Amino acid sequence: MAMSLSADDEDYDSDTAEQQRLPNRPKPKMAASTATTPAATTSSSTATAVKLPSNRTSSGARRRRTRCRKCEACVRTECGECHFCKDMKKFGGPGRMKQSCIMRQCIAPVLPHTAVCVVCGEAGKEDTLDDEDEKFNAMLMECSICNEIVHPNCLKSGLLPIQVKDAAGVVNDELPNCWECPKCNYAGKTGKACKQKRGPGFKYASNLPGSLLREQKAGRDGREEGDQTSTCASSIKRKSEREETPRLKTEDLPSRLPPLLSPSGLPRPRSEVPNFLRKKRKLFDDDEEEDEASAKKKPKKPWRPEEPLIPKLSHMKTEEEEDNSDEEEERQEKQEPPRRSFKKDYSTVRKEEEHEKERREERDPPFRSLKDFNNYRKEEDQEEEKEDDDEEEEEDNNGKRGRNSSPALKNISLSLESDASRCSSPRAGPSSEGSETQEKAPRARAKRHRRKPPNRQLSAELSKQLNMEIRRTEHSLANENQQPLKSEPEDSENEEPKRGLRNGTAGNGGGVERGAGGEGGGEWPHLRAREMNGTSWELRHFYPPQITPLGLNRSSPTIRPLPARSPPKCVQMERHVIRPPPICPPPDRLPLADGRNHIAPREAWLTIFSHLSHRELCVCMRVCRTWNRWCCDKRLWTHIDLKRCKSITPLMLSGIIRRQPITLDLSWTNISKKQLSWLINRLPGLRVLLLSGCSWVAVSALCTSSCPLLRTLDLQWVEGLKDPQMRDLLSPPTDNRPGQMDTRSKLRNVTDLRLAGLDITDSSLRLIIKNMPVLSRLDLSYCNHINDQSVNLLTAAGTTTRDSLTDVNLSVCNRVTDQSLSYFKRCGSICRIDLRFCKQVSRQACERFIAEMSVIVPFQLQEDKLLQKLHSTP
DNA sequence: GCTAACGTTCGA
DNA sequence: TCGAACGTTAGC
Numbered sequence: 019m020a021m022s023l024s025a026d027d028e029d030y031d032s033d034t035a036e037q038q039r040l041p042n043r044p045k046p047k048m049a050a051s052t053a054t055t056p057a058a059t060t061s062s063s064t065a066t067a068v069k070l071p072s073n074r075t076s077s078g079a080r081r082r083r084t085r086c087r088k089c090e091a092c093v094r095t096e097c098g099e100c101h102f103c104k105d106m107k108k109f110g111g112p113g114r115m116k117q118s119c120i121m122r123q124c125i126a127p128v129l130p131h132t133a134v135c136v137v138c139g140e141a142g143k144e145d146t147l148d149d150e151d152e153k154f155n156a157m158l159m160e161c162s163i164c165n166e167i168v169h170p171n172c173l174k175s176g177l178l179p180i181q182v183k184d185a186a187g188v189v190n191d192e193l194p195n196c197w198e199c200p201k202c203n204y205a206g207k208t209g210k211a212c213k214q215k216r217g218p219g220f221k222y223a224s225n226l227p228g229s230l231l232r233e234q235k236a237g238r239d240g241r242e243e244g245d246q247t248s249t250c251a252s253s254i255k256r257k258s259e260r261e262e263t264p265r266l267k268t269e270d271l272p273s274r275l276p277p278l279l280s281p282s283g284l285p286r287p288r289s290e291v292p293n294f295l296r297k298k299r300k301l302f303d304d305d306e307e308e309d310e311a312s313a314k315k316k317p318k319k320p321w322r323p324e325e326p327l328i329p330k331l332s333h334m335k336t337e338e339e340e341d342n343s344d345e346e347e348e349r350q351e352k353q354e355p356p357r358r359s360f361k362k363d364y365s366t367v368r369k370e371e372e373h374e375k376e377r378r379e380e381r382d383p384p385f386r387s388l389k390d391f392n393n394y395r396k397e398e399d400q401e402e403e404k405e406d407d408d409e410e411e412e413e414d415n416n417g418k419r420g421r422n423s424s425p426a427l428k429n430i431s432l433s434l435e436s437d438a439s440r441c442s443s444p445r446a447g448p449s450s451e452g453s454e455t456q457e458k459a460p461r462a463r464a465k466r467h468r469r470k471p472p473n474r475q476l477s478a479e480l481s482k483q484l485n486m487e488i489r490r491t492e493h494s495l496a497n498e499n500q501q502p503l504k505s506e507p508e509d510s511e512n513e514e515p516k517r518g519l520r521n522g523t524a525g526n527g528g529g530v531e532r533g534a535g536g537e538g539g540g541e542w543p544h545l546r547a548r549e550m551n552g553t554s555w556e557l558r559h560f561y562p563p564q565i566t567p568l569g570l571n572r573s574s575p576t577i578r579p580l581p582a583r584s585p586p587k588c589v590q591m592e593r594h595v596i597r598p599p600p601i602c603p604p605p606d607r608l609p610l611a612d613g614r615n616h617i618a619p620r621e622a623w624l625t626i627f628s629h630l631s632h633r634e635l636c637v638c639m640r641v642c643r644t645w646n647r648w649c650c651d652k653r654l655w656t657h658i659d660l661k662r663c664k665s666i667t668p669l670m671l672s673g674i675i676r677r678q679p680i681t682l683d684l685s686w687t688n689i690s691k692k693q694l695s696w697l698i699n700r701l702p703g704l705r706v707l708l709l710s711g712c713s714w715v716a717v718s719a720l721c722t723s724s725c726p727l728l729r730t731l732d733l734q735w736v737e738g739l740k741d742p743q744m745r746d747l748l749s750p751p752t753d754n755r756p757g758q759m760d761t762r763s764k765l766r767n768v769t770d771l772r773l774a775g776l777d778i779t780d781s782s783l784r785l786i787i788k789n790m791p792v793l794s795r796l797d798l799s800y801c802n803h804i805n806d807q808s809v810n811l812l813t814a815a816g817t818t819t820r821d822s823l824t825d826v827n828l829s830v831c832n833r834v835t836d837q838s839l840s841y842f843k844r845c846g847s848i849c850r851i852d853l854r855f856c857k858q859v860s861r862q863a864c865e866r867f868i869a870e871m872s873v874i875v876p877f878q879l880q881e882d883k884l885l886q887k888l889h890s891t892p
Numbered sequence: 893g894c895t896a897a898c899g900t901t902c903g904a
Numbered sequence: 905t906c907g908a909a910c911g912t913t914a915g916c
């Protein structure tokens with residue numbers, strides 16, 4: 019951060035005396051107190067632009083921001099493990115670093131309570147108002163350039179040149195109460211718009227010792243190096259150019275967004291790339307390039323004091339438009355030799371992504387749950403070769419401005435069209451202007467409208483970047499979920515808490531299966547063909563977790579999935595800042611274009627959404643901001659299914675976190691330990707975790723004190739999972755924080771444990787018996803070491819499993835004999851015993867068991883050697 | 893006055 | 905360019 023800051027500082031100060039500063043000479047402090055204010059340096063530019071009240075506290079002296087105290091990070095307790103915690107005296111450190119715990123770094127630092135408007139000297143007054151426009155005008159806004167804190171209203175009514183008043187304030191989405199004030203904007207100042215902290219998490223997440231970021235740095239650094247040198251000079255030039263450029267009207271704002279190349283063809287200076295984006299690249303690296311690509315031109319929202327600030331349904335449209343303009347700019351730039359380092363960076367990243375995309379396309383079936391969505395996706399896919407998600411949509415929409423939105427929307431049986439068309443109509447644009455202007459005007463207007471009152475603004479700020487990710491994630495999730503074949507084993511997912519709205523998806527494995535099922539199984543002949551010709555890897559992957567012993571090649575499960583050429587981004591998720599869902603609750607009503615709210619409340623919409631598949635939800639999320647939030651309601655995503663998804667990307671992880679599923683299926687993925695660790699640390703409500711076919715290395719991420727209290731754990735065919743590993747898994751975590759000595763296993767609440775195909779012995783069973791007192795369903799099929807003695811152990815007097823076990827699967831356990839059946843008679847709650855394909859179990863023994871048990875509990879042979887309690891449906 | 897920690901500097 | 909250090913602010 020320090021470096022980015024300094025780079026920006028130089029840019030920002032390039033036309034001031036600061037410019038003369040000798041290298042390495044300490045910069046004047048930018049302290050907040052008036053006593054230490056170096057106003058001379060930092061306010062000079064402001065002062066020259068606009069006359070300011072002389073009593074201002076600190077023109078140029080930025081107020082230190084402080085915790086919001088509300089965000090997820092703020093309400094956490096210190097982890098006690100991070101670099102900064104270890105430095106703290108309370109954790110036995112020297113206390114020199116004086117930094118907040120990594121896990122507690124506020125994502126939306128706010129202005130201090132003592133901050134006041136430099137014009138009127140009063141604090142923010144938005145709380146006293148209801149009207150959203152008024153709220154904005156009455157809240158304190160800190161200019162990221164001149165650091166002035168003002169009420170927009172005070173600026174509006176202040177003694178400013180009319181041109182300045184006409185200038186747009188540019189709201190910074192990244193930080194609450196942050197903008198580029200109309201004065202600075204009018205003066206053409208740019209530069210450190212995003213230099214301000216996005217929260218310490220952004221500052222340090224990538225810098226942590228041991229961060230995998232470092233692995234990526236060399237290449238990136240190489241890419242970025244070049245532009246550093248020219249920053250200063252070019253920024254000066256840019257500034258002078260800008261100052262020569264006549265000020266554009268607000269209606270022209272979209273076109274005013276600077277192209278990547280200046281009209282003169284000079285490379286746009288790096289300094290115009292908002293600093294936070296550079297930082298974000300560190301955080302999200304290439305995953306975020308779409309953010310960069312778009313946000314580098316639209317991280318801020320133009321605003322004019324006299325304009326209302328009404329959120330509209332047109333958000334999505336607006337974003338598309340913005341993106342479209344971005345795209346045009348990018349295309350424009352593509353015609354030029356890439357000279358700007360940022361672009362170079364971006365291109366490189368883009369190439370990587372395209373590469374990944376190609377790979378993905380090779381293996382992913384096309385969308386198909388909705389016919390038109392299929393078309394939509396086709397179009398998208400064509401575009402995707404060159405453009406990322408957002409941009410591709412724009413491409414798709416190019417020349418179809420009058421259209422409501424994506425074609426898919428038309429096919430979602432939700433009567434949104436009128437809303438959408440209304441909001442995309444150019445009604446509010448100056449009628450005298452050409453059609454293009456008419457199109458741009460709403461865009462600018464919508465940008466302004468995105469401005470929200472403080473809490474909503476914060477929420478929007480938090481969610482905006484996330485939304486970008488999410489929109490990608492939606493596709494990833496939806497695409498990856500398109501794995502054909504196989505119906506999800508019913509198993510204990512059915513037991514998951516029925517908190518979901520969606521009866522259709524949560525219970526049956528999500529909309530994926532539903533969508534696939536609904537479309538019929540024969541729709542992907544190409545894939546089917548591929549599967550039929552499957553390699554052993556594919557065989558293994560498409561082998562249903564549900565036991566179907568016939569034809570099973572015992573050796574096949576031992577063939578590991580080919581290590582997916584893991585995208586470099588996979589290892590970068592450490593850089594993902596934890597961004598919790600927006601703090602404020604999602605809006606209860608859908609804002610319409612005319613400023614009113616849609617009649618249906620959120621819950622009604624959610625009921626509708628609950629009937630959609632995940633894929634369809636992903637489409638809906640692209641409609642508008644409100645829908646985006648609504649569709650992310652965790653009730654709609656109780657079950658997230660990524661099984662057989664070859665590569666889990668950071669964006670997918672972010673998407674998972676945002677949705678906070680109860681059930682997460684990562685079976686047969688190549689998820690890494692770090693990824694899984696990252697996930698489970700952020701999914702405290704996770705109850706069902708399916709990791710069959712993963713590696714023990716990844717699964718070992720569960721050996722932590724932050725492991726959620728799972729009820730279902732599927733570890734079938736986990737490579738390398740044997741007795742010692744089971745011991746690690748079942749033992750109480752050793753990474754408890756000081757004073758947090760929980761000696762119980764984190765898996766103590768597991769009721770459904772699936773261990774099929776593992777080379778575990780009785781020693782693991784003893785641990786299970788000891789540490790899983792409520793275990794009800796146990797799948798030990800294909801466990802060659804399981805024998806009668808194992809059953810004896812499980813059903814021995816004094817064990818909890820004796821009474822808790824209801825369903826035991828010992829199919830294809832060749833060491834199990836008839837003797838086991840006699841042990842099972844001890845189990846008071848047993849309802850189902852699966853002994854299919856146990857060579858040493860005879861049908862006669864089963865019948866004898868049934869006969870003897872019938873005195874107490876009636877059993878039947880549902881299949882050969884499959885004993886099922888009558889009237890029970892385990 | 894104390895603690896937490898933000899924002900900056902500076903050495904490596 | 906990064907990370908450690910620390911002055912100083914903000915909150916209580």
